[in-house]
Amino acid sequence: MSELLSAPLFAQAQGVVPLDRDPALAQLASDCQACRRCSLGASRLNVVVSRGNPRARLMVIGEGPGAQEDELGQPFVGRSGQLLDLMLESVGIHSNRDAYVCNIVKCRPPENRKPTALEMAACRPWLDQQIALVDPQVILLAGATAVEGLLGIKGGITKLRGQWRQGEGGSLEGRWLMPIFHPSYLLRNPSKERGAPKWLTWHDLQDVQRRLVQLQGPS
Ligand code: URA
Numbered sequence: 001m002s003e004l005l006s007a008p009l010f011a012q013a014q015g016v017v018p019l020d021r022d023p024a025l026a027q028l029a030s031d032c033q034a035c036r037r038c039s040l041g042a043s044r045l046n047v048v049v050s051r052g053n054p055r056a057r058l059m060v061i062g063e064g065p066g067a068q069e070d071e072l073g074q075p076f077v078g079r080s081g082q083l084l085d086l087m088l089e090s091v092g093i094h095s096n097r098d099a100y101v102c103n104i105v106k107c108r109p110p111e112n113r114k115p116t117a118l119e120m121a122a123c124r125p126w127l128d129q130q131i132a133l134v135d136p137q138v139i140l141l142a143g144a145t146a147v148e149g150l151l152g153i154k155g156g157i158t159k160l161r162g163q164w165r166q167g168e169g170g171s172l173e174g175r176w177l178m179p180i181f182h183p184s185y186l187l188r189n190p191s192k193e194r195g196a197p198k199w200l201t202w203h204d205l206q207d208v209q210r211r212l213v214q215l216q217g218p219s
Helices: 007-013 023-033 067-072 079-089 117-134 144-151 183-188 197-216
Strands: 058-062 099-103 138-142 176-180
Touching (some): 058 144, 099 117, 117 144, 138 197, 176 197, 183 197
Parallel strands (some): 138 176
């Protein structure tokens, strides 16, 4: 962040609409604070709704908040979030300026377990609202749970990653979807060698950047 500007002024200078200035998303965030649609509401410290730019053409969806996210109330701010940010930056995408970042479930599952199908289904209407309001052209799905939660497709992320899908129906209609390895998996598999998960993810992210440029058309 700039040392000369406060956070809101810095965001403005970057062309980012602060999340709390978008009335519909601010309303959604406040509705989420009161949510008790599943039992995760009882153990959370904070509801983790989103960070980033509500006008972004790219949405990043992860699995669910971890301990740090639960404490700070922001998605992807722990170690895996830092890696995600670095990898996005390496292809010219600044996560807070060029993306809107959120999760399949908005409350931390105890012990960082995978959210259950019921929890994902209970949280889905919030996610559908976010997608409709932000209206991203491209959605990056970080990890197998994000793919399962959004598309209902269960399977190894190794097979699913790197393959474009086109959303069909509901909030996904017409959007481009790209599954990638979850950054926490990349933290456990740090090799950057050709063909390693990190190398593949970097290529997937380059593909995403190319798609965003392509969709933007001539300026
Ligand atoms: N992992 C996720 O999937 N989401 C977060 O917000 C943090 C870690």
